[in-house]
Amino acid sequence: MAPQQRRFTRLSRSAAVIVTATAALVLAACSGGGGSSSTSSLGFTPAEQVKNSAITVWVDAAREPAVKAFEAKYPDIKVNEQTYDGNAGGSDSFKTKIALFDQSGQGWPDVVWSTQTNDASWASKGANGAQPFAAPLNKGWFDQSFLDGFTKGAQDPVTIDGTMYGLRNDLAQVVFWYDQKLLDQFGYTAPQTWEDYQSLSDKLAAEHPGYILGSVGDSFVGTYVYYMGAQAPIFQATKTTFSSNFDDPKSKKMTDLIDHMLKNGTLVQDSVFSADFVKKYQNKIVGMPGPIWYTGALFQSKDSLNVPAGQLGAGVPLHWAGDKIATGNVGGGVWYASSHTKNLDAVKTFLQFVTSADEYQVDLAPGYPAYAAAATKWIAKQAAAGYFVGDFQKNVTDAAGQTWSGWGYPSFSSETAYAKVVVPGLAAGKTVADLTDAWKTEMDNEAQVQGYKVK
Template sequence: MSLRTRSAGRTRFGRLGLVAALAVPALALSACGGGGSGSGADSPYGFEAEEQEADSPITVWVDASREPAVDAFTKAHPDVPVNVETYDGGANGSGSFQTKITAFDQAGSGWPDVVFSTQNNDAAWAAVGQTPFAAPLDQGYFDQEFLDGFTPGALDPTTVDGTVYGLRNDLASVVTWYDQSLFDEFGYEVPTTWEEYEELGKQVAEEHPGYIVGSVGDAWAPEVYFWGAKAPINTVTGTDGFSADMSDPTTVKMAETLDSLIDSGSVVQDSVFDAEFVKKYTGKVLMLPGPIWFSGALFQNADSLDAPKGTIAAGLPLAWEGEEAATGNVGGGTWFISQHSKNLEAAKTFLEFVTSADDYQVDLAPGLPAYASAADKWLGNQAKSGYFAGDFAEDVTTASGQVWDGWGYPRFSQEAVFAKTVTPELAAGKKLVDLLPDWQTALENEAQVNGYTVE
C-alpha cells in the first residue's frame, strides 16, 4: 500500500470482511525491531517501545467522518508530518481494523501509528496478546491529569484489566429524537415509556400513514432498542465469560414491541444513511430513538434529513412502565495508538488534540465530545445556535449518565452478528420474536470462536 504525506494527499483502502483468523491471537512478535527504548517500568511509556525516530511521520487511519479531525490537527500542528489513510472505521462490525492488524502482525511490519475505530469493543482484542497492538495509555505515557479530564465512565469501554488502551472520541448515548412541530400539529404527547411508544406508533400508522417513529435498518439497532430495554443479550463476565439470554422476558417484550410497530409500518427497515431513507422520510420522522451523534449526522446535515431550525428535540431515554430509564450506546468511536509506533510523542500530541482541542471537538465535531471541558462548550454552542427545540443540553447530559452497565464489550461485534443473522430474515418477513433463538445461537457461536466460555 503506497502512502503519501498529508500535504500530498490521501490514500484509501477498501472494506474488508471478517475472516476466521480474527479469532486467532496475534503472533508473538518482538516490539523492539532493532533495539527498544526500555521495557515495562524502565520505559517512560509503560511498555517496551520501538526505537524512537522523533522526525518520522505518523500514519493515521480514520473513517471519512473523522477526516476533519486530521485537517484541524495539521492546520494547528504543521510541523508534525502525517500520513492519513481513510477506511470504513470498522463500521457495522466489518472487522477491517482487526483484519489488517492481524496481517501486519504476521508480516512483522506495516502497522499504523494511530487508528480511529467506530467500534468501542476493539479494545477487547487490541489490548491482548504477547505484544498487543494498542499501547497502554495510563502507565506513564499520558499525564493522569489529562486522562482525568474525560467524562466519568467515558473510558470504561477501552479499559481492560484496569488499564486504559484507547481514548473515546465522543459520547454516543441513545436519546429519543422527536419532531416537536409534528407533535404540535398532530396533537400528540411525547411518550416517556416503551409502552406509550408502542401505542403512539400504532396510532401514527393509522392516522398519519407514512410517518415513522423508528428504524431497525442499521446494524446498531440492538444497541438502540435492546440495550435501552435492559435486555441481557450481550453480557460479558470477567475477560472470558459471555452470555445471551433471548428468553428473558425483557428481551421478548422488546422484540414483540418492535414486531408490532414493524407490522404497522411506523418502524421501518431502511438504513438511516441510505438515500432512499432520506427520500421517503424527510419531514416524516415523528420520532427516532438513536445516538446523540444523529444531531449532526442526520438532522443538521444538508445531505440528509436537513430538519428546519427549532423543530427537532432530543428527549430523554424511554423506560419500561414503573422502571428507571436506561439507555444504550451506539459507537462514539475510539482512538488507539500502536505499541509499534516509532514516534510516540507525535502520536500522543495527535490524540490529545483530536480528543480535547476546541479546534476540532467544539468547532467541528458532529457529536458530544467525550472530553468533559469540550463537551460543556459543545453543548453551549448548540444552545446558542437555537437549532434544537426543548432543553437539548439538559436532556443530552442526563442521557449520557443513563447508559445501562449490563451490556458488555466482547472481542467480536454484536452488530455484525445482528446484520448477518437477523436483518435479512426480517426483510424476508419473519418476526423478530421468532428469530431470537437463531440470534442467540449465532452470538454464542461467535463468542466461542473468539475464546469465550458461554454461560
C-alpha cells in the first residue's frame, strides 16, 4: 500500500508477559537444553521460551495503530515496535534483513508485517541451512477454528503445500470506483466490462477532454489492477518455474486497451499518490478501477482527492465480456510469525488480535479485513456512514471472493520490473506494446536470479 519508507525506530515499553498454555506445552516438548524439541507438535523446532520476554514487531507507518490498539488491550505484554518500509513496492527489505540475522544466528524479530503477498515463498525456506524464518501456523500452533475464520481463498498466497506461513491482514480486491455526480452530469453509466471501459474512454475523450478514467503510473496499478484484473497470464509461478505470456489473447487485449486509453488521454501516467495527480485531477476522475483501500488512502483523505459524501460508488470489477468476473488483488498485507521467537504465546495473541479483533480491524483498519467476521462488521460500518452510493456493500463483498487465482506468488514482486521498465518507458513516449519484450525479459531475469526455471 505504498507507505513512505521510514527509518528504524525502536520504542521500548515495560510490562510483564505471562506465558500460558501454548508456551508451556512447547517447553514441555523441549529437551532440557531448550531449542531442540521435536517438530511434530508445531511443525518447526521452537526456541527455548523465556518468560516475560518482549516481542519485537516490525510494521510500516500505517500499521502503527494496530500495535497501539494491541497494547491498549494487552498492557501486560511488552512490545518493542520497529518501523520499516513494509517491503513496499517489492523492495525486498524484509528478505534482506532476515538474511543478515540468519547469518549471525540471532536478532530476528518476532512478528513482521509486509505489504507483499509473495514473501511466503522465501520465508518458508531456510537459507544456508538456517531454519526458515516463517513459522508454520496450521500445524498445531494456532487453533484450526480460528484459521477457518478467514475469508475463503484469503490465505492461498501464504499457503504452500498445505502449510500456512502467514496471516492475511486485509484483502485488496479491485472494484470500479465511479463518481455518480459526474456520471449524471455527463449522461454516462458506470462500465461493467473492460470493453465498456474502453468505449467510455472514447466518449469521454471526445466530449469532455481533461477528465480521466484512471492512471497507470504506479507499479501496483499496472500489474495488479489491469493485467491481473484482465486475467492476463504475465506473472505465473509454481514452486520451481516461472512464466510470462504477453502473447496470450487476454494479455494482448489489455496491452491494447492501456495504449488506446493513454493515447486518447483518459489514462494518465501520474502516480495516484503524487501531489500532481491531486492538483491535476481532483474533481475530474469520472471513474477508475482500484483496490478497496483507495477509500481511505485516496477518495476520503483530506490530503488527497477528498471526494464529498454522496458521490462515490463501487461498481462490479471490470472483466472481459462473456467471462466470469475475476478481479485483481493489490496487496492485502501479511503478518508473519518468526520460528525463532522466544515467546510463542505472546506472538499468537498478537497475531490473533491484529487480524481479527474489532478494536483494530473494525474500528481502525483502513482496508477490508481478511478475517470474515471482522469484514462483515467493517463493510457494514462503511455502508452505514452514508458516504457511498449504489451497491457499495454488495459489490465490495462479492469482489472479496472473486480474486483471480491465476496470478503467481514467487519470491519476487511483479512491481519491480514494471517500475524499472514500463514507468520510464511510458515517460519516454513509448507504448506498452513497445515495452512488453523488455518487461518480460526483466521478469524472466529476476526469476532466474531467484532460482526459478523460466518456461
